[in-house]
Amino acid sequence: MIDRQEPSSFHEMIERYNRQIQEAKRRPPISESPPCPNPEPQGSSCPPPPCPPQKPQPLPDRESVASPSRRPAHHSAPSLPEKPCDKVSCDDKTDFSQTAGIRGPVLLQDSILHETLATFVNHKPLERVLHVKGYGAFGYFQPYQSMSKYTKACFLQDPAQRTPTFTRFSLMIGSQDTPDSCRNVRGFSTKFYTKDGIFDLLCNQIPVFFLRDAMRFPEAIAALSPSPVNNLPDPSLFWDFIARTPQAMHMLTWLYSDVGTSCSFQTMGGHGVNTFVWCNAEGKRWYVKYHWIPLAGERYIDRHEAQQTAGQNPYIAGQSLYHSLARGQVIEYELRVQLMDPADENNVPFDPLDDTKIWSETQYPLLPVGLLTLEHNPDDYRSQVEQSAFSPANLIEGIELSNDAMLQGRSFIYWDAQRRRLGPGFRDLSINCTPGWSPARSFVTSGEGMPVSGVETRACPRDSDPFTQAGERYRSLDALNQEHLVDNIASELYAMPKHIQKPVLDSIQKCDQAFAQHLVRQMEIYC
Ligand code: HEM
Structure with a gap:
């Protein structure tokens, strides 16, 4: 039927x-059609009339159907023999x-036809402005122990409690066709469906960012995007941005190392980048930085392997994730945090709310919190992966924003982007909600009860040293990884005009003298 x-x-x-x-x-x-097995009273669901008979029949007189008095004779359809169906x-x-x-015209009143075509042309949701290409997985999170000393977040109190999760892995720059292995910032966003509502943890595989203030974010994205003139890749946009942005030096040493190229999300780490706040039941607050450690170990690939893989299989990371889960394998990541008492913030040589900086793991050890287990694939890509809407402002009691300027700049824009791409009801989509909860009703705000003061200003915050940690990063790499970092930069920078090369080399020299010398030698090989 x-x-x-x-x-x-x-x-x-x-x-x-x-x-x-x-x-x-x-x-x-x-x-030979059998009679309708379930005839309905009106017969509407029964097999409709058979095909028109195969013997050619004269066509009905169209003139008599379509207001003959107003249609000139030369508009009549030629009398063609009817084709067999x-x-x-x-x-x-x-x-x-x-x-x-039978031969038309098609009637304007055919709302079924219009609905079919309109459904088709509107069926594709708008893409994200960033992190367009992504893959999802469902799972759960379970803490190792109660974290009540540091936070009252409901899902971190009881080691016996499992909280359902949804994770989306993504590429920050590019389109749905961008190869998974290419040099990129990779997103690792997790939604925790807690009993107090949704908590989102948005991470990248790189622990720092290009900028410490959201104001220049659109400029950074434009520098990483294809040319606005011809839509072709244009590395001079990126290197010109780097030449003008010394604060991006630290990010450069991560993005242009092998951490920038990968063929698997299962062996990729994640970092919250921004500094958040945990608050316990007594109102004691801690600055917190989040890190995901893949239990399969962290592995990245070099630029040559990334390029080769891109040509062979642009979907390698997504396929590996999907097929592993489809085979019944689970994928695990340990959540670790670094905690800092805000009273200590003046005792570190940088601003702990500056997202171009990392915190020393010796001074602020990685504290294991719990395990994320990814265990099954989505069944519907559009409604689950495409329509998922993450935001760093999706918070629950016990987790707050800090005064990290980049984080505060991010706090509104995700919901705005989601209203645009998914409509005002985006929170009602099942992937984005826990029953009966909405951020507007939960009244979870950041820093309730915290004193706030200051003179209005637009200024560079305390400590703007962009070079020290970038130099430390270079020196922390072994010889092979230093070689890869330098070669990856040299292979692009050598082709840049002098007015771009010079400020980049000056900045790298301020990071580390040996780093700059190594780079100059490598660029000579390309020239
Ligand atoms: C001012 C700076 C930033 C702005 C304006 C910004 C804006 C956005 C926007 C508009 C989206 C797409 C949202 C959507 O349509 O659902 C997005 C996605 C994302 N952003 Fe940011 N972003 C910023 C910085 C960062 C930083 C520092 C991180 C580091 C963790 C980050 C991580 C992500 C991730 C992981 C996604 C993908 C979420 C998903 O899978 O749906 N962003 N960002």
């Missing part, structure tokens, strides 16, 4: 279409537009 219910979505429409094609193929020839399921009325007579 043909399903005559209207499709509620494009997806259903396609499924129904495929079902009908399959059924039609199985159905015996029309002359060549459709497998020509008895399926839903395959045809509604026409005035």
Whole structure:
């Protein structure tokens, strides 16, 4: 029997279409059609009338159908012999537009046709402005022990409690066709469906960012994007940005190391980048930085392997994630945090709220918190992965924003982006909600009860040393990884004009003299 219910979505429409094609193929020839097994009183669901007879018939007089008095004679259709029906399921009325007579015209009133086409042209949700290409996985999080000393966050109190999660891995720059292995910032966002509501933890594989203030973020993204003139890759946009942005030096030493190229999310780390605040039941606050450690170990690939992989399989990381979960393997990441008493913030040689800096692991050890276990694939990419809406402002009691300027700049813009791409009801989509909860009703705000003071200003915050940690990063690499970092930079920087090369080399010299010398030698090889 043909399903005559209207499709509620494009997806259903396609499924129904495929079902009908399959059924039609199985159905015996029309002359041998069995009687309708479930005849309905009006007969509307029974097999519709058979194909028009194969013997050519004169076409109905279209003039008599379409207001003959107003149509000139030369508009009449030529009297063609009717062709035999060549459709497998020509008895399926839903395959045809509604026409005035068999050869048309198609009637404007055919709302079913318009709905079918309008559903098709509108079925694709708008893409994210960033992190367009992504893959998802469901799982759960379980703490190792109660973290009540540091936070009252409900899902971190009881080691026996499992909190359901959804994780989306993504590439920050590029389109749906960008190869998974290319040099990129990779996103690692997790939604925790807690009993107090949604908590989102957005991480990148690189622990620092290009900028410490959100104001220049659009400029950074433009520098990483294709040329606005011809849509072709233009490395001079990036290197010009780096030449003008010494604070990006530290990020450069991560992005242009092998950490920038990878063929697997299972062996990739994640870092919250920004500094958040944990608050316990007594109101004691801690600065907190988040880190995910893959239990499979961290592994990255070099630029040559990344390029080769990009050509061979642009979906390598997504496929590996999907097939591992489909085979029943679980993928695990340990959540660790670094905690700093805000009273100590003046005792570190940098601003702990500056996201171009990392915290020393000796001074602020990585404290294990719990285990994220990814265990199954999404069943519907569009409604689960595409329509997932993460925000650093999706917080629950016990977790707050700090005064990290970049984080505060991010706090509104994700919801705004989601209103644009998913509509104002984005929080009601099942992937984005826990029943009965909405941030507007939860009244979780940052720093309730914290004193705030200061003179209005637009100024560079305390400590703007952009070089020390970048130099430390270079020196922390072994010889092979130093070689890769330097070669990755040299392979692009050598081709830049002098007015870009010079300030970049000056900045690198301020990071580390040997780093700069190594780079100059390597650039000479390319020249
Ligand atoms: C001012 C700076 C930033 C702005 C304006 C910004 C803006 C955005 C926007 C608009 C999206 C897409 C949201 C959506 O449509 O759902 C996005 C996604 C994302 N952002 Fe940012 N971002 C900033 C900085 C950062 C930083 C520092 C991180 C580091 C953790 C980060 C991590 C992510 C991740 C992981 C995603 C992907 C989320 C997903 O999978 O849906 N962003 N960002």
